[in-house]
Amino acid sequence: MQAAITDSISAHSRPNPSVCFLRLSHPHRVRIHPTSHRRNTRARAMAASVPSPQQLTITRPDDWHLHLRDGDVLAAVLPHSARHFERAIVMPNLKPPVTTTARAVEYREEILRALPPGSSFVPLMTLYLTDNTSPEEIKLARKSGVVFAVKLYPAGATTNSQDGVTDIMGKCLPVLEEMIRQEMPLLVHGEVTDPHVDTFDREKVFIETILAPLVQKLPELKIVMEHITTMDAVNFVESCKEGHVAATVTPQHLLLNRNALFQGGLQPHNYCLPVLKRETHRQAIVSAVTSGSRQYFLGTDSAPHDKRMKECSCGCAGIYSAPVALSLYAKAFEQAGTLDKLEAFTSFNGPDFYGLPRNTSKIVLRRSAWKVPTTYTYGSGVIVPMSTGNTLEWLPSDHSEE
Ligand SMILES: NC(=O)N[C@@H](CC(=O)O)C(=O)O
Ligand SMILES: [Zn+2]
Numbered sequence: 175m176q177a178a179i180t181d182s183i184s185a186h187s188r189p190n191p192s193v194c195f196l197r198l199s200h201p202h203r204v205r206i207h208p209t210s211h212r213r214n215t216r217a218r219a220m221a222a223s224v225p226s227p228q229q230l231t232i233t234r235p236d237d238w239h240l241h242l243r244d245g246d247v248l249a250a251v252l253p254h255s256a257r258h259f260e261r262a263i264v265m266p267n268l269k270p271p272v273t274t275t276a277r278a279v280e281y282r283e284e285i286l287r288a289l290p291p292g293s294s295f296v297p298l299m300t301l302y303l304t305d306n307t308s309p310e311e312i313k314l315a316r317k318s319g320v321v322f323a324v325k326l327y328p329a330g331a332t333t334n335s336q337d338g339v340t341d342i343m344g345k346c347l348p349v350l351e352e353m354i355r356q357e358m359p360l361l362v363h364g365e366v367t368d369p370h371v372d373t374f375d376r377e378k379v380f381i382e383t384i385l386a387p388l389v390q391k392l393p394e395l396k397i398v399m400e401h402i403t404t405m406d407a408v409n410f411v412e413s414c415k416e417g418h419v420a421a422t423v424t425p426q427h428l429l430l431n432r433n434a435l436f437q438g439g440l441q442p443h444n445y446c447l448p449v450l451k452r453e454t455h456r457q458a459i460v461s462a463v464t465s466g467s468r469q470y471f472l473g474t475d476s477a478p479h480d481k482r483m484k485e486c487s488c489g490c491a492g493i494y495s496a497p498v499a500l501s502l503y504a505k506a507f508e509q510a511g512t513l514d515k516l517e518a519f520t521s522f523n524g525p526d527f528y529g530l531p532r533n534t535s536k537i538v539l540r541r542s543a544w545k546v547p548t549t550y551t552y553g554s555g556v557i558v559p560m561s562t563g564n565t566l567e568w569l570p571s572d573h574s575e576e
């Protein structure tokens with residue numbers, strides 16, 4: 175069984191022929207087509223007849239897209255990630271951004287100092303790509319042994335991206351060629367910044383105008399399309415070679431559509447970039463991720479902003495999901511009737527893509543209702559988590575109630 179979901183699910187599933195059928199109905203590579211949502215509906219209907227497991231034991235997951243910030247916010251949020259994840263790809267969009275290996279090494283040390291005692295959490299550092307990043311910097315990054323990827327923020331696309339790249343093909347080709355030599359993946363915030371392009375189309379237009387030409391020019395470059403939100407992104411990823419192009423998916427883009435931004439009034443804590451899309455896109459992403467394809471892996475994009483910066487006249491983009499992400503991913507896979515595919519997504523596909531060993535320790539998720547705190551406080555600040563105040567069903571084992 176690919177996802178070694180708990181003994182309890184295997185015990186249930188072995189004598190039950192409907193489970194085998196359920197698996198057969200999810201071929202390894204599933205293309206997205208207009209009937210894909212029917213497939214999920216059928217899976218759900220069949221799953222309903224299967225006894226639901228009370229406990230899942232999975233290999234300890236990693237988070238392949240995480241914002242830890244620095245200073246007192248770092249100290250407040252890091253324990254939430256370290257509790258459930260063994261490693262995380264740490265985003266470099268600090269103020270000022272982490273553009274050099276020397277700075278990444280310092281930032282890594284700051285993170286290690288902020289870890290709770292006894293934690294084995296490993297931060298995997300990234301460099302923030304600019305128009306001026308040199309190929310030499312990529313060599314230094316590889317040699318450091320602590321930098322694992324380079325992040326492309328199109329200038330102006332998202333939080334702290336003002337120092338990002340203005341013209342990837344025109345300005346960054348020598349750096350990208352060095353990244354191929356050093357086998358250093360490019361992580362992409364895939365949205366164009368042209369104000370004339372509709373916000374909801376920015377990912378699609380980025381794929382057409384920037385990403386597809388980039389993959390064509392540099393087919394050997396390893397690329398992760400971060401936090402994908404559209405059917406267009408799913409189709410693009412699946413049109414590329416496995417092992418060369420992959421995507422991370424957030425809990426919010428699996429569970430919410432754009433209605434969540436406006437339900438009962440404006441909901442700033444559901445605002446992130448790329449912005450939530452319409453339901454058909456959410457369904458396409460769920461189908462892709464739960465199909466068993468190895469091209470998708472867990473990346474929470476957990477992005478804390480102080481409550482005051484979210485609930486104001488010009489609110490920041492970013493959803494804080496670290497404490498709830500695992501419960502929410504389990505919820506999304508269970509809704510799709512594919513809990514047996516959860517472990518590959520949370521714990522295998524990411525390290526396999528990055529060429530890193532899979533974790534050996536395990537984490538247990540118990541079916542046990544727990545209430546998400548409405549806020550987390552730090553110093554004089556407050557952070558509101560995703561699913562604030564809601565009751566979630568899957569409780570990760572080492573979760574202590576706040
Ligand atoms: N996702 C977000 O909405 N915000 C992220 C930046 C990013 O990942 O684009 C942040 O740093 O706050
Ligand atoms: Zn982003």
Ligand SMILES: [Zn+2]
Nearest residue numbers: 241265475477
């Ligand atoms: Zn992010």
